[in-house]
Amino acid sequence: MLTLVTGGARSGKSRHAESLVASADGVLYIATSHIFDEEMAARIQHHRDSRPAHWRTEERWQQLAEIITPDNAPNEAVLLECITTLVTNLLFAYGGADDPDSWDYTTLEAQVQQEIDMLIAACAACPSPVVLVTNEVGMGIVPENRLARHFRDIAGRVNQRLAQAADHVWLVVSGIGVKIK
Known part of the structure; x- marks a missing residue:
């Protein structure tokens, strides 16, 4: 089962997503952020410290089908945070060191969509609930x-x-989740 949780910045998305996996026997938490400055390092550390100790954490934003697989335990939920950070990382990885004003966004989007296709397929094949x-x-x-x-x-x-x-699909606004699908 695949669940998408969306909302604005600081809307309570993370807390809502965590509540959706709270009853699972375990959680595989996939963090898509990576450190690029001191502020981001502090944010990542805060998130690491706030996650339950028994959750398994993978910090990655590519090759997600290697960890979201048909071999995942059905009683262990998968929580991936966040797709927008994943998209950002992919754009800069595929765009390279060139000035973003010179990027071919049509080609970049096609590459991002290929990664999303693989993610969707991996989620569909995974017996675990995925958020x-x-x-x-x-x-x-x-x-x-x-x-x-x-x-x-x-x-x-x-x-x-x-x-x-x-x-x-859940939309979270001001800390309140509204199921829209």
Whole structure:
């Protein structure tokens, strides 16, 4: 079973997602962030410290089908946080060191969507309940710069694909989860 939890920044998505897996015998937590500055290092450490000690943690954002597999235990939930960070990491990995204003966003989106296809297939084959957390990025103003506009568009289309594939979708607003699918 695949569940998608979406909402704005600081909406309570993480807490809601964690409540969805709380009754599982165990949790495989997949963290997609990586350290790129001191602030991010502190955020990651805070998240590490706040997770229950008995949860298994994998810190990765690629080759997710290696850890979300048909061999996962059905009584251990998988919680992946977060899809938007995964998309960011993929864009910068595929875009390389070039200036983002020179990136071919059509090609980059196709590469990101291939990763999402593999993730969806892995989730479908996994006997464990899988909960994906993502940010709803399309409710604000149109971003001023090209990278931000393309990121918003790509992340929005990724979220749509995941919501379509999901059995359940939750929108979290001000700490309150509303089941929308």
